[in-house]
Amino acid sequence: xxxxxxxxxxxxxxxxxxxxxxxxxxxxxxxxxxxxxxxxxxxxxxxxxxxxxxxxxxxxxxxxxxxxxxxxxxxxxxxxxxxxxxxxxxxxxxxxxxxxxxxxxxxxxxxxxxxxxxxxxxxxxxxxxxxxxxxxxxxxxxxxxxxxxxxxxxxxxxxxxxxxxxxxxxxxxxxxxxxxxxxxxxxxxxxxxxxxxxxxxxxxxxxxxxxxxxxxxxxxxxxxxxxxxxxxxxxxxxxxxxxxxxxxxxxxxxxxxxxxxxxx
Amino acid sequence: xxxxxxxxxxxxxxxxxxxxxxxxxxxxxxxxxxxxxxxxxxxxxxxxxxxxxxxxxxxxxxxxxxxxxxxxxxxxxxxxxxxxxxxxxxxxxxxxxxxxxxxxxxxxxxxxxxxxxxxxxxxxxxxxxxxxxxxxxxxxxxxxxxxxxxxxxxxxxxxxxxxxxxxxxxxxxxxxxxxxxxxxxxxxxxxxxxxxxxxxxxxxxxxxxxxxxxxxxxxxxxxxxxxxxxxxxxxxxxxxxxxxxxxxxxxxxxxxxxxxxxxxxxxxx
Numbered sequence: 234x235x236x237x238x239x240x241x242x243x244x245x246x247x248x249x250x251x252x253x254x255x256x257x258x259x260x261x262x263x264x265x266x267x268x269x270x271x272x273x274x275x276x277x278x279x280x281x282x283x284x285x286x287x288x289x290x291x292x293x294x295x296x297x298x299x300x301x302x303x304x305x306x307x308x309x310x311x312x313x314x315x316x317x318x319x320x321x322x323x324x325x326x327x328x329x330x331x332x333x334x335x336x337x338x339x340x341x342x343x344x345x346x347x348x349x350x351x352x353x354x355x356x357x358x359x360x361x362x363x364x365x366x367x368x369x370x371x372x373x374x375x376x377x378x379x380x381x382x383x384x385x386x387x388x389x390x391x392x393x394x395x396x397x398x399x400x401x402x403x404x405x406x407x408x409x410x411x412x413x414x415x416x417x418x419x420x421x422x423x424x425x426x427x428x429x430x431x432x433x434x435x436x437x438x439x440x441x442x443x444x445x446x447x448x449x450x451x452x453x454x455x456x457x458x459x460x461x462x463x464x465x466x467x468x469x470x471x472x473x474x475x476x477x478x479x480x481x482x483x484x485x486x487x488x489x490x491x492x493x494x495x496x497x
Numbered sequence: 498x499x500x501x502x503x504x505x506x507x508x509x510x511x512x513x514x515x516x517x518x519x520x521x522x523x524x525x526x527x528x529x530x531x532x533x534x535x536x537x538x539x540x541x542x543x544x545x546x547x548x549x550x551x552x553x554x555x556x557x558x559x560x561x562x563x564x565x566x567x568x569x570x571x572x573x574x575x576x577x578x579x580x581x582x583x584x585x586x587x588x589x590x591x592x593x594x595x596x597x598x599x600x601x602x603x604x605x606x607x608x609x610x611x612x613x614x615x616x617x618x619x620x621x622x623x624x625x626x627x628x629x630x631x632x633x634x635x636x637x638x639x640x641x642x643x644x645x646x647x648x649x650x651x652x653x654x655x656x657x658x659x660x661x662x663x664x665x666x667x668x669x670x671x672x673x674x675x676x677x678x679x680x681x682x683x684x685x686x687x688x689x690x691x692x693x694x695x696x697x698x699x700x701x702x703x704x705x706x707x708x709x710x711x712x713x714x715x716x717x718x719x720x721x722x723x724x725x726x727x728x729x730x731x732x733x734x735x736x737x738x739x740x741x742x743x744x745x746x747x748x749x750x751x752x753x754x755x756x757x758x759x760x761x762x763x764x765x766x
Contacts, residue, residue: 363587372579
């Protein structure tokens with residue numbers, strides 16, 4: 234009987250202890266990234282390369298998704314607002330939804346799927362093929378040379394991608410609302426201009442996406458660096474990158490929104 | 498401590514957690530010689546290389562390279578020492594996102610302020626020495642296994658180290674590439690005045706080129722000697738290893754419970 238109870242607690246305790254241990258490793262890893270970031274600043278070319286890999290190569294999926302999300306917002310928003318006879322405010326609805334929420338969050342989810350997985354597999358395979366070992370045997374610190382530039386590349390690329398997502402989304406809303414459904418051109422833009430606050434709305438959105446960029450890059454790099462050096466290990470690490478960073482984005486978004494816009 | 502020995506290992510023990518890997522290893526690598534560390538797969542040979550390179554720290558004993566205690570250096574001192582070491586990894590470990598040229602130039606660009614024109618000439622000289630100047634603009638993925646390892650060798654000697662460690666340099670190569678790599682190891686050692694430590698289980702190729710052999714098995718040095726002594730050795734382990742015999746001191750069967758019992762035939766006698 235004690236055996237069964239003991240096993241029950243062991244079955245709960247083991248994953249919890251493992252989880253806490255991994256969280257500890259991840260935190261130390263994150264601290265180490267920040268400590269070894271000197272090289273990234275001195276040799277900014279390394280970071281620019283990673284901004285290209287994480288940012289520019291993610292542009293297509295970000296632009297296409299942004300356009301469609303904006304167009305759907307235009308359709309749905311128009312239907313609902315027209316019920317109350319305020320279809321003129323469509324521009325405000327589209328812009329605020331995108332800049333405050335959908336831009337940072339959806340772009341971050343896409344970024345985790347497109348760039349985060351790429352980081353995990355690249356670092357994981359560099360470890361598997363002993364390239365990281367080779368670096369350290371050549372007296373080049375892999376944290377400074379490989380990990381930190383990728384981290385900063387992701388942190389810088391993420392807000393830019395979110396901004397592009399929002400901008401393209403607003404344009405998508407304009408296409409549907411003004412061009413297709415006939416909302417007045419002038420009211421669409423002027424109401425938007427009057428209602429969207431630079432500091433309150435736009436900067437807060439940018440701040441959100443900065444945080445998301447940090448979280449996704451750190452998770453993706455940690456999973457890659459920590460992956461067992463096998464095919465299965467790297468594939469599992471990639472899956473974990475998507476799952477963990479998506480959950481982290483959604484949970485953090487709630488917390489950040491509560492602090493920023495409601496002022497809890 | 499004699500200054501003639503570049504690497505000296507004394508009473509070295511190492512364990513991964515509770516699993517002992519090496520137990521009381523003594524080994525020296527005199528300057529200018531090619532030393533082989535042989536043993537079966539999983540006998541701790543590669544671990545030994547990682548201990549010499551300072552990637553792992555021993556549980557007991559000491560590792561000296563060029564008079565410095567590797568196991569007691571801090572990160573900065575270790576990196577300073579590693580600039581004088583080269584390592585050839587099992588499959589080359591070339592940086593797949595850089596061309597062959599950039600791979601060989603990598604350390605020169607990271608560690609020196611040499612002008613690009615000089616780096617260009619140095620890289621081509623290193624590639625010429627391994628016979629692959631013609632592939633300098635290719636990517637590592639376009640190379641065969643043997644070529645990748647020769648490029649990795651050119652990269653390892655890029656900064657003229659005093660010690661090169663080879664992790665299984667012969668694995669998975671065709672007979673021609675095998676001979677090429679073997680001769681390169683010998684020639685590089687002699688012409689550049691290096692010291693080489695080769696971890697391998699390829700007995701035929703390595704006995705042709707090395708000066709001294711250590712046999713590692715079960716975490717201890719089972720036998721050592723010059724290639725002639727090794728070939729003449731009557732020690733059971735060495736004999737089994739050299740002749741590739743199936744059963745001997747290294748058993749064919751992994752330890753297991755009684756066979757009859759496992760098959761459920763235990764009671765029938």
